Amino acid sequence: GESVGLHLPTLSVQEGDNSIINCAYSNSASDYFIWYKQESGKGPQFIIDIRSNMDKRQGQRVTVLLNKTVKHLSLQIAATQPGDSAVYFCAENRPPGAGSYQLTFGKGTKLSVIP
């Protein structure tokens, strides 16, 4: 059998529809969150970030929502395009102590856009 963790959650979306990718984070002390996009064979690329004193932030075609009560983050992509097909990672900054900055990444969600 195959191990849990080898298969990424996958979201298939029709071109032109909106996509919502969800992420649960674990540390209530996390104070900064980032969404990254990773295309096949490339390094992760920054999409959008949000601080813990905000609950919504908008970019170009993307919106990040933060719900600290349930420790949930989501990335909304409007009018999804084939170029949006990639693996999306959320990352949280867990402060182990003052002055340190370490991002902890989620396992990722694969977005497939159907033309």
Next chain:
Amino acid sequence: NAGVTQTPKFQVLKTGQSMTLQCAQDMNHNSMYWYRQDPGMGLRLIYYSASEGTTDKGEVPNGYNVSRLNKREFSLRLESAAPSQTSVYFCASTERLAGGPRTGELFFGEGSRLTVL
């Protein structure tokens, strides 16, 4: 600007061999990081350097050493490679200073794919 440059892009090693992954950034960033990425997993932090002259362990440091050669360069060394170290390695950097606000995106290199037989 080239951003973050990693070499080599691909490497095959035999168990027990040693090698060094090189990383250089031309953005005058203070902090640099090494992550590994395994199939179906997120990125896990191996080591980081919050500023020139300092290095600290991340989540999975065993079997690795690092050197912050200067502000631009941060290398990762495998002294005795093991099959469990087969992975894709990413170097990243950020302008953020240690002790400063904990914000700012990480800029990643294209990755170094390492296979240990």
